[in-house]
Amino acid sequence: MSRIGKKPVPLPQGVSASISGQSVEVKGPKGTRSFRATDDVTLTVEENTVKVTPRGTSKRARQQWGMARSQVENLVTGVTTGxxxxxxxxxxxxxxxxxxxxxxxxxxxxxxxxxxxxxxxxxxxxxxxxxxxxxxxxxxxxxxxxxxxxxxxxxxxxxxxxxxxxxxxxxxxxxxx
Missing domain, CATH: 3.90.930.12 (Ribosomal protein L6)
Incomplete structure (x- = not known):
């Protein structure tokens, strides 16, 4: 179990996230950033948070779980504070x-x-x-x-x-x- 991957990424005030397929686009006061996740994880937006969950229990899915969550958090940090x-x-x-x-x-x-x-x-x-x-x-x-x-x-x-x-x-x- 990924300790990093389990945490949902909170979206601060003024930041919005939209998901289409495996790509996430985050818009904020400083600009827009996007990230395309691998097919080993599922991305969902729920109540001002972005959740990343693995598809299956393979080693690659567990690796991508924490990595994808970190990438999404970096998108949010980039468009808010830079x-x-x-x-x-x-x-x-x-x-x-x-x-x-x-x-x-x-x-x-x-x-x-x-x-x-x-x-x-x-x-x-x-x-x-x-x-x-x-x-x-x-x-x-x-x-x-x-x-x-x-x-x-x-x-x-x-x-x-x-x-x-x-x-x-x-x-x-x-x-x-």
């Missing part, structure tokens, strides 16, 4: 700035890195050393943040690079004379 990833830049001369729909990063290379922000995600830079990635799609927000971080991962000796806010970087001791 998702957010915060990055911080450490290093002398390392900075970020937004210019239209392009994130300009100075990361110690001989040239500036221009990162085109994809559709459905907003990137802001409140300070030169902070980047905030926001959107209603959790997967897309995480992927954009990972792509930005990929340009200069934090290195273990001086800790320079782009890191997630609150991320711990294990520091190494340099060579000795």
């Amino acid at each position: 998702f957010k990833k915060e990055l911080e830049i450490q290093g002398v001369g390392y900075r970020a700035a937004m210019a239209g729909n392009v994130l300009k990063l100075s990361l110690g290379y001989s040239h500036d890195v221009n990162f085109d922000v994809p559709e459905g995600v907003t990137v802001t830079t409140p300070k030169q050393t902070e980047i905030i990635v926001e959107g209603i799609d959790q997967q897309l927000v995480g992927q954009v943040a990972a792509n930005i971080r990929e340009w200069r991962k934090p290195e273990p000796y001086k800790g320079k690079g782009i890191r997630y806010k609150g991320e711990f970087i294990f520091r190494k001791e340099g060579k000795k004379k």
Whole structure:
């Protein structure tokens, strides 16, 4: 029995869900998101909640039960509050700035890195050393943040690079004379 799958997903005020076949569409104040579940689960809307139940007792049905419920909950969270990833830049001369729909990063290379922000995600830079990635799609927000971080991962000796806010970087001791 899936402990996650058993819980129904509550729909807050102002959020509506409609089911057609195996796909669920959730509309809220921030936008509309949809998800297509596998044939191993059944989706139903009852009294401002979305319930996910498995079809049968096979291992795959039980796996998809909790996964489908988590996906529906992420849809509801996305259209109500949205998702957010915060990055911080450490290093002398390392900075970020937004210019239209392009994130300009100075990361110690001989040239500036221009990162085109994809559709459905907003990137802001409140300070030169902070980047905030926001959107209603959790997967897309995480992927954009990972792509930005990929340009200069934090290195273990001086800790320079782009890191997630609150991320711990294990520091190494340099060579000795």
